[in-house]
Amino acid sequence: MTHPSEQLSQEFIAGQLGRAYQPFDAATRARHMALLQAVAGPQDVALNVVPERANEWAITLCAWDCLGALSLIAGLFACYRINIQSVDVFTVHLPEALPAKAQVWDFRRRRTVARRPAMPLAPPLPNRKILDIFHVRALEEVAPTLWERFREDLSRLIGLAVGGHGEEAQESILDRVSQAVATMPEAERLLFPVSVEVDNDASTDFTQLSLRAADTVGFLFAFANALTMLNINIERAEIRTRGSEVHDTFWLTDSTGRKVSSQERLQDIRAAAALIKQFTYLLPRSPNPAQALRQFNALTQQMLANPDWSRELRDMESAGVLSTLAEMMGVSQFLWEDFLRMQHENLFPVLVDTPALERGKPLSLLRQSLRQALSRAQGREAKVQELNRFKDREMFRIDLRHITRRIGFQEFSEELSDLAEAVVEGAWGLSYDSLREQHGEPALPGDGACPWCACALGKFGGRELGFGSDIELLFVYQEEGATEGPSSITSSLFFNSMVRGFLAALVTRREGIFEVDLRLRPYGSKGPLASSLAAFREYYTGGGFARQFERMALVKLRPVAGDAKLAAKVLQARDDFVYTGASLDMENLLHLRGRQANELVPAGQVSAKYSPGGLVDVEYYAQAWQVLVGRQDQGVRVTNTLEAIDRLAHGGHLSQGQAEELREVYSFLRRLIDALRAVRGHAKDLTIPPTDSREFAYLAHRLAYPSAQALREAITGRMEYAAQLWEGMGQTS
Numbered sequence: 001m002t003h004p005s006e007q008l009s010q011e012f013i014a015g016q017l018g019r020a021y022q023p024f025d026a027a028t029r030a031r032h033m034a035l036l037q038a039v040a041g042p043q044d045v046a047l048n049v050v051p052e053r054a055n056e057w058a059i060t061l062c063a064w065d066c067l068g069a070l071s072l073i074a075g076l077f078a079c080y081r082i083n084i085q086s087v088d089v090f091t092v093h094l095p096e097a098l099p100a101k102a103q104v105w106d107f108r109r110r111r112t113v114a115r116r117p118a119m120p121l122a123p124p125l126p127n128r129k130i131l132d133i134f135h136v137r138a139l140e141e142v143a144p145t146l147w148e149r150f151r152e153d154l155s156r157l158i159g160l161a162v163g164g165h166g167e168e169a170q171e172s173i174l175d176r177v178s179q180a181v182a183t184m185p186e187a188e189r190l191l192f193p194v195s196v197e198v199d200n201d202a203s204t205d206f207t208q209l210s211l212r213a214a215d216t217v218g219f220l221f222a223f224a225n226a227l228t229m230l231n232i233n234i235e236r237a238e239i240r241t242r243g244s245e246v247h248d249t250f251w252l253t254d255s256t257g258r259k260v261s262s263q264e265r266l267q268d269i270r271a272a273a274a275l276i277k278q279f280t281y282l283l284p285r286s287p288n289p290a291q292a293l294r295q296f297n298a299l300t301q302q303m304l305a306n307p308d309w310s311r312e313l314r315d316m317e318s319a320g321v322l323s324t325l326a327e328m329m330g331v332s333q334f335l336w337e338d339f340l341r342m343q344h345e346n347l348f349p350v351l352v353d354t355p356a357l358e359r360g361k362p363l364s365l366l367r368q369s370l371r372q373a374l375s376r377a378q379g380r381e382a383k384v385q386e387l388n389r390f391k392d393r394e395m396f397r398i399d400l401r402h403i404t405r406r407i408g409f410q411e412f413s414e415e416l417s418d419l420a421e422a423v424v425e426g427a428w429g430l431s432y433d434s435l436r437e438q439h440g441e442p443a444l445p446g447d448g449a450c451p452w453c454a455c456a457l458g459k460f461g462g463r464e465l466g467f468g469s470d471i472e473l474l475f476v477y478q479e480e481g482a483t484e485g486p487s488s489i490t491s492s493l494f495f496n497s498m499v500r501g502f503l504a505a506l507v508t509r510r511e512g513i514f515e516v517d518l519r520l521r522p523y524g525s526k527g528p529l530a531s532s533l534a535a536f537r538e539y540y541t542g543g544g545f546a547r548q549f550e551r552m553a554l555v556k557l558r559p560v561a562g563d564a565k566l567a568a569k570v571l572q573a574r575d576d577f578v579y580t581g582a583s584l585d586m587e588n589l590l591h592l593r594g595r596q597a598n599e600l601v602p603a604g605q606v607s608a609k610y611s612p613g614g615l616v617d618v619e620y621y622a623q624a625w626q627v628l629v630g631r632q633d634q635g636v637r638v639t640n641t642l643e644a645i646d647r648l649a650h651g652g653h654l655s656q657g658q659a660e661e662l663r664e665v666y667s668f669l670r671r672l673i674d675a676l677r678a679v680r681g682h683a684k685d686l687t688i689p690p691t692d693s694r695e696f697a698y699l700a701h702r703l704a705y706p707s708a709q710a711l712r713e714a715i716t717g718r719m720e721y722a723a724q725l726w727e728g729m730g731q732t733s
Contacts, residue, residue, distance in 0.1 A: 008036055008094070013131075017090050020236065035062040036092060036129055043159030049147045055138040056085075059147075063154070065091055065128040066161040068170060070234050071224035073132065075173040076154055078221050080146065081139045087220070089237035090131040123164045170225070175694075177221060196270050200259065206235055206251035207260040209269065213246060223248070230269060231255050321352050324404050350397045357401055360415055366394065366422040374426060380434055387430065388507045391423045395514060399467070403678065409466075409671055410642075416465035420514070423506070424454055424473065425561040431501030435494055440485020442494045444478060450491050452477040452530075453562030455570060457520050461556035462639045466670065468677035471514060474521040474557075475499055475530040476570050492528065499529035520553055522546075533569055540577040548585055549592060552623045554578050558639045579630035579637060589620065590726060605687040606719075608672050613719030615669040618662060621725045622648070629653050641666060665718045672715065675702045688715065 010029045013036070014021055024032070035046040039062050048060040063069065070089060077084055143149075160169035195212040202208040211223065220239060227234060227250070236251040252269075254260050260269065350356070361369070370390050377386040398419060402412035442450040458472035459465050475498075481491040489497075499518070508515045522531050522539035531539070540546050540554065554574050559567035596616065601607040609615045622644045626636045629651065636647045642663055649659035676686055676699070689695040691712045700711040 008033065008092075012095065013092055016093060017131075020088070020238075021090065032060065032062075032131055035060060036131060039063055039129055042125060042162040043155045045151050045155045045158055047147060047151050052135070055142065057136055057147075059132075059134040059136060061130070061132045061134065061154075063130055063158045064126050064162050065130045066126055066158070066166065067231070067233060068161060068166055068225070068228035069130055069158065070132075070237070071221055071228050072157045072161065072169060072173055073154060074220035074224050075177045076150065076157065077134075077136060079153075079173070079176040080142075080150060082136045083139060084220050084239060085135040085137055085241050087135070087237065087239040088133045089234060089239075091128050091235045092131055093128045123162070125162065170228070173221075174225075198266050198270050200261070200266065203251060203259070205259060206253060207266070207269075209250045209252055211246075211248045211250070220248075227252070227269075232260070232269065233257070321354060324351060324354070324357065324400060350393055350400070357397065357404070357406060360401070360407065360411070361394070361418075363418040363421060366418055367425065370422050370426045374430070380430065383430055384505050384507075387423070387426055387505060390426075391419070391506070391514065394419050399678075409667070409674060412674075413459075413464045413466055416469070417460060417463040420456075420460055420465060420471050421560045423514075424456075424471070427502050427505040428454060428498070428561055430505050431498045434501060435498055436483075436485075438485070439487050439489050439494060440483040442477070442483050442491040443481050445481050450478050450481055451563035451566040452495060453559050453567040453570060455567070456558045456560045457553060457556050458517075460560075461558040462641055463558075464640060464670070466674045466677065469514075470517045472517045472520055473560075474518065476533055476536050476566065477530055478563075478566055479532050479534060492530070492532070495530035496528055520550070533566065533573070536570065537573045540573060542577070542580065542582070544577075546577065548588055551578055552620065552627060555623045555626050555637075555644075556639045575630075575637065578627060579634075581628075581631035584624055584627060586726075589624070593617070593620070593726075602687060607686050608669055608676060608688055608715075609686045611719070613721070613723035615666070615673060615722075617722040617725055618666045618669065621722075622662070622666075625653055661721060665722050668714065668718050669722070671703060672699075675699055678702075 010026075010033050013033065014029065031048060035048060038044065038046040042064065044063065046062040050058040050060075052058055061073065074084065138146075157169045157173060160166070160172075197210045199208040199210070224234065231254070233253050233255070234250055235253055238249045240247045252260060254265075260266055370387070373386050373390050374383050377383040395416070398412065398415045401407045401415070402409070407415070444450050453476055455461070455474050455476065456472065457474065459469045460471050460473070465471075475495065477491060477495045479491070482488050483491070483494055503516055506514070506516060518529060519525060521527055521529070522536060523545065527539075528535075538544055540550075555578060557571070557574050559570065593612075593616070596610045597607075597612055597614075600610045607614055619641055622641050625648050626638075626644055629648070630636050633647075633651045633653070635651055636644060636653070638644050638647055645654070645659050645662050645666070648654045649656055654662070672688075673686055676688070689699065691708060696711070697708045700706075700708045703711060705711040705714065
């Protein structure tokens with residue numbers, strides 16, 4: 001078979017490219033012909049570089065044409081800090097290949113037979129090539145090997161795209177473009193006005209798109225990438241820089257090679273192209289630019305499918321909204337999925353309300369807002385839906401405030417904990433009201449309603465909630481009795497049923513995210529869902545069934561809802577059990593840590609929580625000190641770990657140096673776990689990615705470390721410190 005490239009001629013090329021190609025003389029056309037014929041293999045890139053002035057060149061470039069080719073080329077220029085002054089983009093469609101003979105001579109059979117088609121070993125090469133003429137200017141001094149390195153880089157990217165790995169090529173160039181643009185002055189990353197006009201009458205074969213915007217490094221990459229995401233191919237382009245603006249004209253086709261005829265699709269191109277171009281400028285703020293751009297593309301497609309898409313696009317056009325999107329999408333896969341696939345309609349107002357993202361909401365306001373929302377709903381089912389909408393909307397708002405660095409980690413934990421308190425109180429109230437309507441109010445044997453209280457434990461008890469934290473709770477009621485309604489039941493049955501109703505009211509769409517955990521109640525999963533005060537006291541006594549780890553866990557107990565007087569009695573019972581001054585069984589504690597490290601950490605991996613030196617070492621160490629000295633020093637009886645460390649230092653139980661190191665290591669490990677959960681959306685997968693992986697590099701970016709090496713050293717140093725905390729603890733206990 002004759003390859004189509006062998007049939008190219010100067011006349012064929014000139015005739016196909018038409019009037020726009022006429023200014024080129026015979027010598028230039030011959031050079032173009034040679035460059036086009038030099039492109040044979042999938043990775044072939046032919047360059048002709050002509051110096052014009054200092055740090056300025058005319059570049060003629062030929063390669064296979066594939067979707068996104070121009071964005072790869074323009075992106076690579078941006079990576080090398082080279083500004084495109086002008087460019088003419090041509091697409092050369094290859095002539096049809098000459099047909100092979102249908103039959104061949106079979107020497108064994110001594111007759112002609114049909115030729116068997118060869119099985120393809122790789123994706124077929126495209127049937128067109130690009131011929132692009134750039135005029136460029138370097139923004140800084142360049143090395144003599146610049147253009148050879150440029151050609152090698154582009155060859156690899158084009159080879160990936162031609163070979164069917166276009167997404168990998170785009171991810172690779174996005175990472176590099178973002179690194180390059182991140183070093184630019186902040187002024188070069190501001191949003192600029194963009195004018196986009198679409199003309200479908202100027203050409204019989206192509207849709208013509210004209211665009212005017214400020215000239216910035218990476219502009220052509222941003223816009224070409226936007227069109228690639230819309231599955232639009234650039235057949236020809238003229239890019240001209242005039243003063244501080246670029247005046248660009250593109251001739252486009254859809255995925256079938258035809259002009260874009262649908263008026264609706266033309267609207268999509270006009271609106272989405274301008275928006276995506278602006279969004280791309282903000283990618284350097286995203287820890288994972290490639291992920292952010294893919295997700296933004298999916299969001300745009302979903303929005304364009306919405307009949308009210310034009311209003312939503314207008315709502316998103318502010319710098320604040322786009323910046324928030326870039327941060328969210330580049331940080332958190334699960335948060336984006338939650339927003340886009342599950343709750344777009346519910347959460348979109350949160351995203352575009354930038355002023356609301358700037359302000360925190362105190363617990364009192366959260367309670368008031370939830371009560372008002374529930375009062376507007378009619379019936380239990382509607383109230384449950386409203387409760388969960390409120391929970392998800394406020395959690396999304398708080399997550400965004402943290403991801404976009406409007407609040408630090410401590411404020412983030414406190415705001416999430418306040419939200420959890422309001423939601424727990426609201427869900428408990430719905431369950432209580434529903435049962436009271438059926439059975440009446442539970443009463444004490446003497447007189448009056450039976451008090452109850454809900455107590456937080458773990459991170460919730462310490463006001464230390466983060467991404468992916470569950471809600472650890474236990475419920476206590478005053479004493480056994482019966483309800484006063486016509487369908488009377490015992491108080492124990494009432495409150496246990498009430499907990500079941502409470503659990504049913506809280507909808508968790510992803511494991512571990514705001515999921516209620518009742519395993520720390522008396523007798524664990526074998527015990528009743530709610531305990532009487534007497535049963536609570538009986539379990540948590542020196543001669544009771546509670547084990548050592550439960551004694552330490554109760555350090556974090558904090559009442560969050562219900563009767564204040566009953567809560568005080570629960571706290572007193574807790575203190576009588578935890579802060580007795582009795583020693584700790586250090587051998588048992590270290591055995592527990594060993595089991596956690598062996599059973600909860602996959603072989604060959606390191607967990608930021610359970611491996612030696614993980615977060616639980618610092619938490620257990622602080623709790624152990626609180627248990628040991630809490631009898632004589634009541635000031636250490638606090639639930640927050642950082643506050644406990646401060647109180648232990650203030651009481652002289654830890655030196656100021658020890659306290660400072662503990663605070664720093666604890667805060668580091670919390671931020672590390674927070675970043676892992678934000679990306680993965682899974683509360684249980686806290687393994688640290690391989691230090692040479694892309695995921696680890698994104699983790700370093702998210703945690704504001706200058707390099708993966710710097711983060712690796714930080715993790716190693718902190719975990720080594722935490723692992724040795726127990727060495728001197730045995731003598732103290």
